[in-house]
Amino acid sequence: MNSPSQANYLLIDGALRPDALVSLYQRGEALEIEPLYLGTRWDELKDLGPILVSAQHASNLISEWQQSPIWQADTCLLFSRAPLRQVAEHWRRFIAPPDVLGGNGLLRFADPRVMHHWLSSYPSEQLSQVMGPVERMWINTPPHSWNPFDSPCLTSFSHSDLSEPRTIPLATLSEEQLTALEQAYHWQFKEQLYEWLNQRDPLTFTRLSSEQIERWLEYVLSSGNAWGLVSERALVIWAETCVDWGKDFATRPQGPYQDWLDLNPEHASLAPELRIEALDDYRQHRLGAKDTAHD
Structure with missing residues (x-):
């Protein structure tokens, strides 16, 4: 069971593919489709949650996944001998785990x-x-946009023993999982930035270059964090400022940032998130004045 062509389930991220349910029903195939938010307190968001699809041999979904980077970007492949209901109930335990x-x-x-x-x-x-109940899973993680010549990374995860007893709290996330999820978020935020x-x-x-x-x-995000910034908006403003004024704008003894502090010494005592917002207003004003002067 080493080839993704042997998969018989797809797990689709409805948030990444918001038209998934409609497009699946429009295929006219005998698919079993189970939105995992169905019957939970997130029922109204079932279109945007995880969607489990049982794709038997008559379906072309598995082969389409193998050939389409678009499918691979928002869908995982699974193989399980268990029925759809059992697989769905298992994954529902992880919707909002403690x-x-x-x-x-x-x-x-x-x-993915x-x-x-x-x-x-x-x-x-x-x-x-x-x-x-899932015996094997295939995930194709695409490279970052700035590494267009890198090949996507196909990773498979397999079950070591279907018969072993459950001796740990199944759905509880430990510090290792929280760290891993933070890494996944960091990967995605870099891509968005x-x-x-x-x-x-x-x-x-x-x-x-790509490197x-x-x-x-990495430097811009780590320096923004070190400056005390946490929110995505603040880090985006920090990155924009690094583009416009240089990565060292906040530490240079002379430059626009120091000019701004000289004009507004009270801003030096603002919390980092408020300070970057105030600085952004000043930077936008300077950019606007420069564009007007060029006109």
């Missing part, structure tokens, strides 16, 4: 990148507990 810190937020496990990081965090004996900065100015990264882009993004 964690060791007392949280129980929604777990986007149908997102999240699933990859999450499953990779378990030792083999616990992985079998997590996979339950890169895409946003390219939309803002297509020339932003034209002179950098240099990776280092730049």
Whole structure:
């Protein structure tokens, strides 16, 4: 059971593919379809949650997944001898699992990148507990957009022993899982940040190699965190400022940031998130004044 062509289930992330349910029903195939939010307190969001599909041999869905990067970006393949209802009930246990810190937020496990990081965090004996009736899973993680020549990474996870007893709390996330999920989020946020900065100015990264882009993004995010920024909005503003004024704008003794502090010394005592917002207003004003002068 080493080839994804032998899979008989698909797990689709409805948030990444919001038209999934409609398109599946329009195929006219004898598919069994089970939105995993169905019958839960998130029932009204079932279109945007994980969707489990039983695809038997008459369906072309599995072969389409193998040939389509679009399918691979929002769908995992599974093989299980168990019926759809049993597989669905197993995965529902992970919709909002408790964690060791007392949280129980929604777990986007149908997102292939999240699933990859999450499953990779378990030792083999616990992985079998997590996979339950699923004997093997295939996940194709695409490379970052700035590595277009890298091949997608096909990873498979397999069940070591379907008969072993469940000796651990199945759905509780330990610190290892929380770390893995944070890594998955970091991967995705870097991708979103890169895409946003390219939309803002297509020339932003034209002179950098793939390795240099990776280092730049990592440095910008880590320096923003070190400055005290946490929210996505604040980190995006920080990255934009790094593009416009240089990565060292906050530490240079002379430059626009220091000019702003000289003009507004009271801003130095603002909390980091408020300070970057205020700085953004100043930066936007300067950019607007520069554009007007060029006109």
